[in-house]
Amino acid sequence: MDEKLQMLKALTDAKGIPGNEAEPRKVMEQYIKPFADNDGVTTDHLGSLIAKKTGKENGPKIMVAGHLDEVGxxxxxxxxxxxxxxxxxxxxxxxxxxxxxxxxxxxxxxxxxxxxxxxxxxxxxxxxxxxxxxxxxxxxxxxxxxxxxxxxxxxxxxxxxxYFEFTVMDNEDMLLAKAWDNRIGCAIAIDVLRELKGKDHPNVVYGVGTIQEEVGLRGAKTSAHYIQPDIGFGVDVGIAGDTPGTSEQDRHGTLGKGPQIVLYDASMISHKGLRDLVVKTAEDNDIPFQYESMPGGGTDSGNIHVTANGVPSLSITVPTRYIHSHAAILHRKDYEHAVELIVKVIEALDKDTVHRLTYGD
Known part of the structure; x- marks a missing residue:
């Protein structure tokens, strides 16, 4: 089992329902700390983990948030x-x-x-x-x-x-585990900081593991108030519609076809300017992606985007089968492409670009 799979196993094996996130938080801290600034890992007062990685001092603050809790x-x-x-x-x-x-x-x-x-x-x-x-x-x-x-x-x-054991399936890109919702988002936050290690980027990036997302996006609210970000990304699982019995109309996500750019969910309408930038970045870098709309669910972006005076925000999800059950399946390449896409976007989010996204000029 390679290093990435070992991290994914450790994250999904950790036990942590809303209000009990200490164990997955400890695992996430172990993996993200080497890529954060010295003394750059802290928590808000409810327990969301916040890891800071400075590219340019006083640059725009970019928040990349996955949630630590799982249903239970x-x-x-x-x-x-x-x-x-x-x-x-x-x-x-x-x-x-x-x-x-x-x-x-x-x-x-x-x-x-x-x-x-x-x-x-x-x-x-x-x-x-x-x-x-x-x-x-x-x-x-x-x-x-x-x-x-x-x-x-x-x-x-x-x-x-x-209870479920992390399993690499016979198709080794297919990964079966409990708690993909949303330890895969935590893994993405870790890997974004990992990929930015030693790179120049025109901003300050915060990799966040939020608490109590499954019961009201609560940690997203407290951690966003702590950070006061200029741009926010919620990273989570999305709905996979590629199983038998799903109609063409409902078939938004297919495993292996790339991360999903969320247009709309019950908690927010995605920021159009940020969405356009992400889509263009994906197209310019040949990163596969899919669109998603989830009228019946929400993500951490729902609370990030209404923090303080408002934060241009977007959710990027990994299509996943059988969420909110004992075991779910996702595709490793969708996760890796999500990391690649977010890193490319972060590299483009300089002060002028963020100002243009925020004020439209």
Whole structure:
């Protein structure tokens, strides 16, 4: 496994739902720190990681943000028989949850569990036709009582994280893992700083790992207030529409065809001038790309762009299959092309270009 794959494995293996991002933050810091300025890695007061890389002092401030958190669950109650009730944290579709393995992170260490429900064998024929509601699910950790579950270290408030091993598939460009949403964005932020190491660039770049994106883009708000960027990029996963059953109308993203330039999502309308610059940069450098619109979702750019007096912002995403589940698939070259594209754009964002984008002259 090469160095990049080792980084991706470390990032996706890390356990961190919203409000519990310490473990992925530690991994991201380990990988991004060598490419940041001396003493250039810090956090805001909620825990978003901020790594600074200076090209030109007093140049425009460019923010490249991926989010550290992943969708998961929070334990809310332990019943008398030792079964755990939970709250989803982030968006979940009930049909992908049952019989899936989870890891409960406790003060005594990790505890393995599985999501269960009432057996279908005892349900009426009509009930069997309906998906099980999340409120009727529980986590089974093999305990026989509340006291035994508590002896494992489990307490209400503990996070439960999907379990899945990072896997390079037989097509070695296809990478299967949990938490691509959005550890791939964190990897892109790391690699952008890596590629800029030792290069001249006319600005100051901030590689950011935000917290609590899945529950309201919260870390994007606090970290953007900390940085006060002139230009913002949210880097995240996008929807892949290349699986069976997806209509041509809904087929926006295809694995292996390049990163997606987001035109619109529920949290923002992309800045037209910045979008035009990114598209031209991709075309001039023969970097493949796709367009994406996501009327039902948002990215960190949604909060970055309304910081202070406003920040010209754009989201760039990596098309990914099966997000918000235990395992998702993306294409390595889409990730690498996203890094290449963002670096090329950053190299073009001098003071005059940023002024023109901001004020239209």
């Amino acid at each position: 669950f929070m334990i809310t109650h332990i019943d008398d028989k030792g079964f755990l009730r939970f709250q989803t944290v982030g968006g979940w579709w009930s049909q992908v949850m049952l019989a899936q393995r989870v890891t409960i992170v406790t003060s005594k260490g990790d505890v393995t569990g599985v999501i269960g429900s009432k057996p279908p064998h005892v349900l009426s024929p009509e009930a069997r036709k309906k998906p099980v509601e999340i409120k009727d699910m529980f986590i089974d950790v093999g305990a026989t009582s509340k006291e035994e579950a508590e002896s494992f270290g489990i307490r209400p408030g503990d996070q439960a994280v999907p």
